[in-house]
Amino acid sequence: IMEDKIRNWLVIGIPKNWETALSQPVPIWGLKQKYQREFQVMKIGDILWFYATNPVRGIIGLGIVKDKYIDPVNLVWENELIKKEVIWPLRFRIHVLKILTLHRWEKDCIKINDFNLFWQTGFQLLNERDAIELKKRAEIMFGVITLEKIFTGATLSEPLFVKEKVTEYYTGKKQEGASHRKLQEQIAEIGKLQFYYSQI
Numbered sequence: 739i740m741e742d743k744i745r746n747w748l749v750i751g752i753p754k755n756w757e758t759a760l761s762q763p764v765p766i767w768g769l770k771q772k773y774q775r776e777f778q779v780m781k782i783g784d785i786l787w788f789y790a791t792n793p794v795r796g797i798i799g800l801g802i803v804k805d806k807y808i809d810p811v812n813l814v815w816e817n818e819l820i821k822k823e824v825i826w827p828l829r830f831r832i833h834v835l836k837i838l839t840l841h842r843w844e845k846d847c848i849k850i851n852d853f854n855l856f857w858q859t860g861f862q863l864l865n866e867r868d869a870i871e872l873k874k875r876a877e878i879m880f881g882v883i884t885l886e887k888i889f890t891g892a893t894l895s896e897p898l899f900v901k902e903k904v905t906e907y908y909t910g911k912k913q914e915g916a917s918h919r920k921l922q923e924q925i926a927e928i929g930k931l932q933f934y935y936s937q938i
Contacts, residue, residue, distance in 0.1 A: 748862050751788075752790070765834050768825075770827075773861050779863070782805060795847070796849045804832060806829065808828060810827045
């Protein structure tokens with residue numbers, strides 16, 4: 739039963755590498771050979787939490803592992819292009835579920851500096867306690883995150899307290915606003931299933 743359990747992984751990278759990763763036709767991440775053991779343990783469907791380092795220093799989004807493979811040939815990130823060699827060959831494609839808009843990364847990221855983590859380790863399994871706490875914090879930012887609801891709604895996210903103000907704009911025509919919002923959510927969901935980012 740433990741083998742089937744969905745794991746939560748913390749993926750740490752510099753903001754520029756996240757921008758590159760998320761701008762790929764299907765978002766992608768890569769690990770160095772030293773993470774071979776973790777790479778083998780990671781399963782398709784596991785949850786990935788995107789942590790951007792200085793100056794952001796927080797969680798900017800989350801996704802699930804779509805597939806994984808080893809690529810010793812294709813150069814993706816700036817450092818690889820400069821060195822003309824693959825630095826992160828252990829790769830996995832990501833189905834992005836929620837991501838803060840770029841201009842909000844620094845201001846609105848989810849802080850986890852109180853977690854007892856190995857900050858030098860760029861890819862690590864979150865323990866049960868930290869995973870539960872992170873989900874609680876993410877709910878404040880992204881809304882309810884349950885496995886049933888995780889694929890619904892827009893991918894690109896403004897923090898909820900901003901979103902609430904926008905929603906109130908429709909209070910004059912409640913019925914029309916509600917149905918329009920539902921249609922937006924449905925279109926966003928279709929986009930997400932096609933691996934497009936959607937924003938409402």
